[in-house]
Amino acid sequence: MGKHPHPAQQENDEPFQTMSPRLYNQDDPAVTSRLSSDTLLTHRQAKGHSQPSTFPRQDDGSRFGQNAYYPPEGSRYVDNEVSYRPPPAARVEVDGTPNLPPRGPPIPKKPVSLARLEQSQSESIRQQESSIGFTKNDIIIAVMGVTGAGKSTFISLLVEDKIEIGHGLQSCTSAVGVYYFVHRGTRVFLVDTPGFDDTNRSDSEILKDVAFWLAAAYSNKAKLAGIIYLHRISDVRMGGSALRNLRMFKRLCGESSLNSVILATTHWKDTNGVSIPDATGNARIDELVGTNGFWGGMVDRGSQVVKHDGSKASALEIVDNLYARRARVILDIQRQLIDQKRNLDDTDAAQALQQELIRERKEFQRKLEGLKEDMKEAISENDGKWQEQLQKDKIEYEAKINKTYAETDALRTNLKKIAEEKEAQFKELQRQMEEQKRQYQEQLDARDAEMKEFQSELRRRQEAHEQQRREDNERNARQQAAYNEKLAKTEERLRTEKDEAIRQQIEHERRMYEKYHEQQKEEAEKARRAQEEKWQWQQRLDQEREQQLEREREAAREKMAALELKTRKRSRWNPKRWFGEKYRDY
Numbered sequence: 001m002g003k004h005p006h007p008a009q010q011e012n013d014e015p016f017q018t019m020s021p022r023l024y025n026q027d028d029p030a031v032t033s034r035l036s037s038d039t040l041l042t043h044r045q046a047k048g049h050s051q052p053s054t055f056p057r058q059d060d061g062s063r064f065g066q067n068a069y070y071p072p073e074g075s076r077y078v079d080n081e082v083s084y085r086p087p088p089a090a091r092v093e094v095d096g097t098p099n100l101p102p103r104g105p106p107i108p109k110k111p112v113s114l115a116r117l118e119q120s121q122s123e124s125i126r127q128q129e130s131s132i133g134f135t136k137n138d139i140i141i142a143v144m145g146v147t148g149a150g151k152s153t154f155i156s157l158l159v160e161d162k163i164e165i166g167h168g169l170q171s172c173t174s175a176v177g178v179y180y181f182v183h184r185g186t187r188v189f190l191v192d193t194p195g196f197d198d199t200n201r202s203d204s205e206i207l208k209d210v211a212f213w214l215a216a217a218y219s220n221k222a223k224l225a226g227i228i229y230l231h232r233i234s235d236v237r238m239g240g241s242a243l244r245n246l247r248m249f250k251r252l253c254g255e256s257s258l259n260s261v262i263l264a265t266t267h268w269k270d271t272n273g274v275s276i277p278d279a280t281g282n283a284r285i286d287e288l289v290g291t292n293g294f295w296g297g298m299v300d301r302g303s304q305v306v307k308h309d310g311s312k313a314s315a316l317e318i319v320d321n322l323y324a325r326r327a328r329v330i331l332d333i334q335r336q337l338i339d340q341k342r343n344l345d346d347t348d349a350a351q352a353l354q355q356e357l358i359r360e361r362k363e364f365q366r367k368l369e370g371l372k373e374d375m376k377e378a379i380s381e382n383d384g385k386w387q388e389q390l391q392k393d394k395i396e397y398e399a400k401i402n403k404t405y406a407e408t409d410a411l412r413t414n415l416k417k418i419a420e421e422k423e424a425q426f427k428e429l430q431r432q433m434e435e436q437k438r439q440y441q442e443q444l445d446a447r448d449a450e451m452k453e454f455q456s457e458l459r460r461r462q463e464a465h466e467q468q469r470r471e472d473n474e475r476n477a478r479q480q481a482a483y484n485e486k487l488a489k490t491e492e493r494l495r496t497e498k499d500e501a502i503r504q505q506i507e508h509e510r511r512m513y514e515k516y517h518e519q520q521k522e523e524a525e526k527a528r529r530a531q532e533e534k535w536q537w538q539q540r541l542d543q544e545r546e547q548q549l550e551r552e553r554e555a556a557r558e559k560m561a562a563l564e565l566k567t568r569k570r571s572r573w574n575p576k577r578w579f580g581e582k583y584r585d586y
């Protein structure tokens with residue numbers, strides 16, 4: 001633990017539980033009450049009440065709150081250093097009495113480097129990493145734009161934790177991804193939202209996801225600092241889906257928040273490194289800004305157009321722009337869902353989507369009418385192939401029309417229903433994860449059992465080998481003894497036998513016998529060596545098999561770990577884990 005103990009640990013021994021995806025127990029009333037008291041705390045602080053005394057001021061005047069670190073009052077971050085603004089000098093009022101400045105915290109004697117501040121702060125932040133909940137000091141920025149505009153790429157420039165680029169978290173309960181990094185000692189959350197042109201999700205589903213996330217954030221007093229809307233400058237003209245996406249975006253925000261929108265152009269360089277000339281790009285921007293349905297009205301209402309060249313510095317500059325404004329915006333969709341308690345289909349954004357759907361439906365119906373005419377012609381011409389094709393087209397258009405009806409129906413919902421849907425989806429996801437985990441565990445167990453079986457087999461073989469060796473040794477010893485005995489007897493006979501001819505005969509026998517014995521020994525030795533080689537070869541095989549098994553076990557274990565990581569990650573996207581029990585209030 002660092003220099004500054006976590007405030008929660010000062011207060012009591014238990015680690016502090018915010019809306020932690022892992023720690024947060026939704027059924028625990030103690031936790032729920034703590035959550036609400038936490039909200040209260042930040043609210044009190046916002047109103048200028050004194051800080052709780054449990055979090056003593058540091059020697060530089062800074063202080064830890066329950067959830068966050070408060071830099072010393074009067075300090076501002078300037079590049080790499082914190083500069084201290086002296087308290088305002090006493091002004092002399094007209095009547096001559098000095099108007100003393102409000103009593104503030106003690107002025108630190110020497111400036112503290114930002115590095116030190118960031119270090120202590122990131123320590124406290126790191127401690128909170130497992131329990132992410134928003135505090136009022138956090139900066140939340142939504143990143144929007146069509147699919148492929150570069151939202152995920154933009155975010156991954158700033159967030160070190162890796163992020164899926166190119167495709168979203170398809171199977172998860174929400175298409176909204178939240179990431180954060182620390183900028184100038186403040187946590188900056190970047191919200192990756194899907195565009196209204198996703199091939200895997202219908203627009204109504206996307207609207208539900210985005211609206212739900214924004215509403216949940218707002219109902220937890222987490223306000224956006226701004227929105228970054230990314231646009232591909234490489235597009236020669238505003239395509240149908242880009243325009244549609246922009247229309248939806250404007251309705252989500254509403255006019256009043258347009259001054260916190262940054263319209264950032266991306267894709268200035270293609271993948272081969274060929275740049276779009278500034279003149280061309282600027283001409284396109286001018287056209288966008290000059291056209292009313294495009295960015296025209298937006299820029300008039302304070303949206304800012306910037307160029308994002310794809311570098312980290314450029315991304316940071318854009319974020320810093322919003323950071324420096326210290327603005328807090330409420331989007332129309334948030335106001336309408338939370339403050340006005342409207343159903344989703346009564347919000348401006350949903351109505352815009354419904355209009356889009358009606359427009360689409362009319363288009364398909366017009367095409368269907370055209371098909372009928374063609375069909376008449378095809379029948380009169382007796383063109384079988386054409387008829388078949390027309391029939392196929394008809395089915396396709398009818399399906400598309402039905403889809404627009406289904407989407408319109410899907411919008412007839414409210415936050416409570418979405419929350420319930422999400423909870424159900426999340427439970428299902430968890431169930432699937434559990435099932436998968438169980439399967440992996442089974443695999444792992446099977447591998448373990450196989451390994452055990454193999455090891456006991458090895459032991460059995462080892463014992464058999466030992467036994468064989470012992471028997472061989474004993475037999476050899478017996479043979480040697482028999483030979484020695486026989487030799488001794490022959491020697492004895494030689495000594496006692498007087499007849500030279502017989503002596504020679506015995507001598508000859510003895511030599512023959514010795515030779516025979518030598519041969520026997522040699523053969524035994526050869527057989528032993530062959531046996532030994534076979535044994536070693538067998539052992540090598542066994543070792544390889546053992547290593548193979550170990551590798552398989554390791555792979556199964558890795559799969560398990562990856563799955564667990566995935567489970568943890570996925571559970572982070574469940575807004576319930578983010579925002580706690582709040583939806584119950586809707």
Ligand SMILES: Nc1nc2c(ncn2[C@@H]2O[C@H](COP(=O)(O)OP(=O)(O)O)[C@@H](O)[C@H]2O)c(=O)[nH]1
Pocket residue numbers: 145146147148149150151152153154165166167266267268269270271309310
């Ligand atoms: N040339 C170029 N490619 C980019 C840029 N930003 C993103 N891309 C690529 O565009 C594709 C889509 O980007 P992604 O970040 O997934 O878009 P998203 O759908 O908005 O999240 C990816 O292949 C990126 O590598 C950029 O500024 N220039």
Ligand SMILES: [Mg+2]
Pocket residue numbers: 151152153164165166167168192
């Ligand atoms: Mg993306």
